[in-house]
Amino acid sequence: MAYRLYEDESHASLYSKFRPTYPPKVRQVISEFIKKNGGGFQKMVDVACGSGQGTFHMADLFKQVCGIDISQEQVHQALEKSKQLNIKNVEFCVGTAEKLPFADESVDLVTCAEALHWFHETTFYSEVDRILKHGGCLAAYGYGHVEAKHENVQPLIRHFLKDTLKGCWADRIKHIDNCYAELNLPYEKLERYDFYSEEQRRLPDLIGYMRSSAAYRRYSELHPGNIVLDELEQQLHKELGSDIPKEKIMIHIQFPMFVLICQKE
Numbered sequence: 001m002a003y004r005l006y007e008d009e010s011h012a013s014l015y016s017k018f019r020p021t022y023p024p025k026v027r028q029v030i031s032e033f034i035k036k037n038g039g040g041f042q043k044m045v046d047v048a049c050g051s052g053q054g055t056f057h058m059a060d061l062f063k064q065v066c067g068i069d070i071s072q073e074q075v076h077q078a079l080e081k082s083k084q085l086n087i088k089n090v091e092f093c094v095g096t097a098e099k100l101p102f103a104d105e106s107v108d109l110v111t112c113a114e115a116l117h118w119f120h121e122t123t124f125y126s127e128v129d130r131i132l133k134h135g136g137c138l139a140a141y142g143y144g145h146v147e148a149k150h151e152n153v154q155p156l157i158r159h160f161l162k163d164t165l166k167g168c169w170a171d172r173i174k175h176i177d178n179c180y181a182e183l184n185l186p187y188e189k190l191e192r193y194d195f196y197s198e199e200q201r202r203l204p205d206l207i208g209y210m211r212s213s214a215a216y217r218r219y220s221e222l223h224p225g226n227i228v229l230d231e232l233e234q235q236l237h238k239e240l241g242s243d244i245p246k247e248k249i250m251i252h253i254q255f256p257m258f259v260l261i262c263q264k265e
């Protein structure tokens, strides 16, 4: 495995708190693709599930759901959330995308959300092919870099992501930059969907999201004690209304979203 990110306890907890969940459109396009191509809804496996961002929103479509992640801490966060949400048909386990602990031809849908670019693709695809039933589907989806819908704020966010964190992004992040345009999924029957997901976020939560990025973790290793995110928060606060407490400032943001889904014959 080439990349080991998002795995320690503090990172997993930041991740769980600040990472976005997925808009209803993701589940809609996936379920429509499965239905129109005659796939089933018995068992779904969410690979690299993190703290369940891509697992829980799909759970009621399937009889049985399993989230799997290489990180014990991420799985711990997912189990905690599962208890809070009281979802009964979802289980989680620790494991890798390259050696999936499921029987041959036993799964209707494999998903991986914001994660395929971290895997050893060919090994993952052969595991997917082994565990999928005939007619089963693989969905790989995710989101690109956050954008602010405020004209005066977007350049500050862009500067932080592109210039301040320059050199701290893993090379595979290029696949997120181009929304998986260069990743080839393994089956010919394939569709892709692109759209934006918009939301209003509190300023401190947007800063929390930035803090949860692997690139900022890398930046902090190189610059311990840095205050770049505090500075960004102050700048955004100034632009958006410094007379209002920062906890009350809401920022209109969007993420470019992409969903690729394909079907095994």
Ligand SMILES: C[S@@+](CC[C@H](N)C(=O)[O-])C[C@H]1O[C@@H](n2cnc3c(N)ncnc32)[C@H](O)[C@@H]1O
Binding pocket: 001, 003, 005, 006, 007, 019, 047, 048, 049, 050, 051, 052, 053, 054, 068, 069, 070, 071, 074, 095, 096, 097, 098, 112, 113, 114, 115, 118, 119, 120
């Ligand atoms: C960016 S997070 C995505 C988490 C979640 N799916 C989401 O949508 O937010 C990437 C996740 O992939 C996991 N991961 C990375 N490489 C993995 C691998 N080879 N097998 C299983 N999990 C992996 C990490 O532990 C992390 O939880």
